[in-house]
Amino acid sequence: MLDERKALIINYLLEQDNFITIKEMSVQFNVSLRTIRYDLDSLDNWLVDNGFKPLSRLPRKGVLLESNLKERELIKGRLNSNDFYSYVLSPEERKELVLLNILKESKAVNLIDLAAKTCVSKTTIANDLDDISKWLKEYQIKLIRKKGYGIYVEGNEENKRNAISSLLKELANPHKQTNDNESVEKYIDSLKEWFPNIDLYFIRDEIQKAQQKLMIKFSYEGFVSLLSHLALAIERVSLGKDILMSKEQLQELMSKEEFNIAKSISKNISQFFNLRIPLDETGYITLHLIGSKLSYVGDQENYFKKNSELLLIIDKMIQSVEKDLNIVFTNQASLKKDLYIHLMPTIHRLKYNKPLQNPLLKEIISKYKYIFDACNEAKIYLEQQFKIKVNDHETAYIAMHFGAAIEAQRPKINRNTNILLVCASGIGTSRLLKANLLSYFRAFNIIDTVSYQDVNNYMDSDKIDLIISTIPIKKTKLPVIVVSPLLNKRDIKILSSYLMMNDNFKYNKTGLIMNVMDIISKHCTIENFDALQTDITSLFNNINRLYSSKSSWTPQNILCKENIQVLVECNTWEDAIHKAAKPLLEKGFIDTKYIDSIFEKIKLHGPYMVIAPGIAMPHAGIGDGNVNKTSLSIMTLKNPVKFNHEKNDPVHTVIFLAATDNYTHIETLVHLLEILSVKENIEKLTTSSTQKEIYELLKQEE
Structure with a gap:
């Protein structure tokens, strides 16, 4: 049995022509040296069981999967065959799967069925239910266990949908996929298991029409959230599980421009699926349309006239952050625009109690603590003006915009490697990633920042040297490097290696921060790796800008x-x-x-x-x-x-x-x-x- 990580490791080894050290693999897969050693032992067993030679291991050199071209193709074939490759769920993935089965069933489920679906014992599932019960409480849902009857949940329909949507986002998260086709189509493929009777491509087309009418583009996160919400709404309405909204809330939503778009979507869904969509459901669709993250606004002039109060609040927020950080934002117009585009849907989300979960929250608090703390102070203006509560997840998104603006103010220098930046998580993430890339790598000239949907527009461009993406994308004529939205130590190392391999750029002090961390690791035990890396990065502050072909040091x-x-x-x-x-x-x-x-x-x-x-x-x-x-x-x-x-x-x-x-x-x-x-x-x-x-x-x- 191979789990996902072991499958990734063996695929990684198949791509290597030379020995790879255990330490390099530990960094590559972000696990401990001990875990890699255990995984390699499992891979040896798997290879031998399937008629292949075990891995070659040499002291101080590392590990090599010695095989010819034919053998490599056979190994890949075995990996992709259900007869030879079984995916083993992690504990978290198992709990998510159990949760989704409980929430989506209209009747009670039993431990035997859940154990069979997740390939574990009844005892394991019973133990999981304690954690599952705690998770459900966050959504005001109660888990009921009745002996001789089964397991089911109690809670209102809106809370159940919120919980299911959150799980679908996790289970179909594109970053968990192992292949290179990370697109909406791939997301749809991963949702088909949960909505086998719903035409998800029809829903995709409806969202694209809504974008055109509203003259906007949803971020990748916003797009797929709408997709799963509409699929879930169709399923729940067909089961007679309707959403109920207060008359006041519905009346307010009906006054929005997006309500007319939601009416059109409801009408088309009704006709296509032969289903009656209640008015409350149309209001709920409206709520999701106005609360989804955006990556682009077409008619900016009119969009910025929608909420003059927000523009004034943003001014106060910027002044507050400037005061806290003792900094002056020289690019205020750009920062103000980005914050406005981000905060418009944010206000609606929070007003209707639909906050986002920020997957980068812990990393942002660790790497940008002072910015996060300053935004925690500045958000008070937003809360007071619009009578909302901004949680840490939403604060972290705001901090990403300010962090990007701070990084963007650093001195500009000549660069000579043309980059196409592909980002799936919205404006804040893409701008912060862009600023971090330019901060670390003086050779980068970022030509454009696009969504994965628009990558093909650049495939024939002779101006692009490299694509840097936060998600894997389809095979292209151009080299692609996939990085974390916050650019971690592994990303810096990979990008540095790319630069060193290109003749047009002689790069000095490659991977400086990683080198310093390695030096310190030799002499002492690092208890908080991320915090130490953050401090050293701050101290060295954009070392790569100081590059000169002739060292000026004396x-x-x-x-x-x-x-x-x-x-x-x-x-x-x-x-x-x-x-x-x-x-x-x-x-x-x-x-x-x-x-x-x-x-x-x-x-x-x-x-x-x-x-x-x-x-x-x-x-x-x-x-x-x-x-x-x-x-x-x-x-x-x-x-x-x-x-x-x-x-x-x-x-x-x-x-x-x-x-x-x-x-x-x-x-x-x-x-x-x-x-x-x-x-x-x-x-x-x-x-x-x-x-x-x-x-x-x-x-x-x-």
């Missing part, structure tokens, strides 16, 4: 010999920081407020500056105190001192950093860290007795 730029102190006696970590800062303080490069800021940050965040075993790098943020000149000082200690760091104490070397901006010190800092990543250099540093020895060590060529 130690005189920032670090001079006089700023090096050797074998200094320090009694405490506070003493060490004060003495390391002394050369810069005496020269007037910093003032005492800058040193005070460092101590304040340590009080708040702990010994964040101990970046590696034995090495501390005290620094504060831009604008903390007065820094008159970007500069570094280095001090070795006669006797190592404890900085109260759990893993990296005691400290033998202090690198004191002061910067006037986020860029000018980076080349020097990177050079120093590369030198100090070599064990022999650390030994030379700690045993050196003169400024000259350390200076000569640090100015060596890479």
